[in-house]
Amino acid sequence: MTHASSDSGCGSKAPGGVRVMCRALSSWSLIAILFMSGSAAFADDAPPQQATVDADGVQRVGILGGSYFFKPSKIVAKAGQPLEISVRMEQGIVPHRFVLDGPNGKPAAEVDLSEAPRTVRVELPPGEYQFYCSNRLLMFKSHRERGMTGVLQVRE
Structure with missing residues (x-):
């Protein structure tokens, strides 16, 4: 048996x-x-983050980046005023970049995030602008394709 x-x-x-x-x-x-x-795991369903206007008239907002995410991933700013975006990264070994598309299809800002935090200053007309990490490792999906993206809405 x-x-x-x-x-x-x-x-x-x-x-x-x-x-x-x-x-x-x-x-x-x-x-x-x-x-x-x-x-x-890092999907961001939070409401848009409104940039705050300081006494000097400059709008400011902070973004945290990490393993294939930016938080907040939705930002709202006013047209006609400069906007400073300060981006810092969580600890990690994967290198990242911050790219903010401009109205003409060219980047309005692009910085390496190996030295954090990094601050970019832009003044954009009303519209919706994508920001993302442009890095890609060999044969893997780009960081943008993996969800490291966000949207900046500039309103009147």
Whole structure:
């Protein structure tokens, strides 16, 4: 009479090399799942952040960047007044950039975020402008494609 084993091949009775391989595969599987779900975990459903106007008449807003996100990802500013955007990054090893598209299709601002925080100053006409990280690692999706994006709305 034979008995079906509940051992999946990676149990305590498996040879040493098989157990090591099973542990490695389990670890890499967990890392892959966390890596692929990273941008979804930081989805920003928060309302737009209004830039504040200081006594000098300059609008200011701060952005936090991290593993494939910018917070806030929606910013509202007034047209006709300068806007300073201060961007700082969470600790990490992946390099990032901040690019703010301008009205003519060219960047209105672009900075490397390896030295944080970085501040850019712009004055834009009314409209909606995308900001994003333009970096891309080898054959992987760009940081922009992975969700490291946002929108600046400039209103009258």
